[in-house]
Amino acid sequence: MDFYKECNLGENRPYKEVIEGFLPARADYYKNPEPYNIEPFKIFGNLYYVGDKKVCMHLVDTNKGLILFDSGYSHNFNSLIKSVEKLGFKCDDIKYVIHSHGHFDHFGGGDRLRDLYGAKILMSKADTELLKEMPKRALMELAPEKDAGICWPDETISDGDIIELGNTQIKCVSAPGHTPGTMAFFFDADNGVKKHKVGYLGGVGFLSIYKEFCEQYGLPANMCDVLLGTVDKLRDKKVDIVLGNHPNHNCLIEKREYMLNNPKTNPFINERAWGIFLDSIAKKCADFINKGY
Template sequence: MMKTIGIALTILGTALFAGAPARAADWYAPQEPFAVYGNTYYVGTGGISAVLITSPAGHVLIDVGGPLAPDQVVKHIRKLGFKVADIRYILNSHAHTDHAGGIARLQTLSGATVLASPASLNVLSSGRPDKTDPQIANLVPLAPVANIRVLHDGEVVRLGPIAVTAHFTPGHTRGGTSWTWQSRENGRVANMVYADSLYAFSGDGIPFSANPGYPNAKADVEGSIAAVESLDCDVLVSAHPELGGLWERKAKQPALGNAAFIDKDACRGYAARSRARLAQTLADDAAAAEAGKAAR
């Protein structure tokens, strides 16, 4: 049964990211955990990001991945020498199955409080996709999450020396959130960014910019792209790692150490690619509309 679910989710991932690199299609591709910078570690799979921020007071986990990801994430956290029981907060980028489907299980294993935007609350707590989501035709339910605390835009999550700031970045979903914090290594402080998905997708024949359930989607994603572009950004991890160039920087790590992940242009590059995706989505919607007129 679980194998069947995994195959179905992989097919769904392929459908949603047909234009992205091949690695994006496999949510559960194996990936060894690794240090990113200072007290920040990558503990996700090869297809979906999950980041652990550590401290003596406990840890913060950003995203988990799909419903089959928790086993890998738990293994990665332990392999790095940390305890799952020390995770105090689980943060979420957006409430799609590929990023939030494993949250309920990780919460059960850790006892952590889940923090989310108001627009993500109903999806996470009920497990039911938002009916106004631009991608509703491709979405599947996720395991309902308990013990959720709602955050506000700009709110700072504090845990010992950790201070993570929420930046609401809607558009891909209504409740999308990006996160920033600082990590120190060898006397240097780096501004860390975990960027939510900023790509615009239409679904079920409904144009992205003319979705009656979410009429502000275009304006929202444009604003979110600009917001991420303007962040003080030394190290970027995007919710889909390949879309933010993580693997290219990871390839330089053996030679450069964790400094390989520092790229002050990374957020601007991610924003540029997201704008290109939006332009392509709008062009595709316009072409589909013209084809529909011609067929009538």
């Protein structure tokens, strides 16, 4: 089964249509997120999925503590905590929460992870500075809890930084496009016998690269070109496991289903997937430019 042929990133529609449809499309999830929860599961080795059906969160067990990629929507925080605990981990052991970019749907649980469990919050320097300059860039007006507030990082990260904990080294690479400060992350997942290279492009949605959007939020108008530049820059990375920013980006739900039905195979491991994923982003960008968006 080729998940990358079957999953695509959706058709590009005019900005007005997309922005007007944003809240109605999420009304049900915002009102009651519980039916959107997913049983947490192991992707490979020390890498786990702890997100829901709407937004991805990934946990890495480094043997000297946990690293969490993104903390999701604020209104579904309890499901994140339950997911971590169901896997047999303690939230007290979360040492770092790495926020992929400065939008409300990825940093919503960060403040509570810091306050309740002492986790250190990281986000890119570029997105932190852009949010300080204009907080509305966090898109809180599109959030289920509009007053939840921005989660400010304890430390910022930049291109080339390495986050090290226990057996894990995470390489941070600047990957602008979805936001100017979006980061990509590369590290090894390890099951004690074998290692696989993991790649996470921490921002893929296209709402924020429309010219109208960029104008409204005081961002450069050429974010689509910027994203294309990022795709080119990341293309030579060797990746066996592609992490999604939202589950539809890497067919997470379908792959999980497949994994449950075929326990001897792991559809998350595929050395062609990174290239195909980047190609699909480039194709969307080309269509954006074609349509004058």
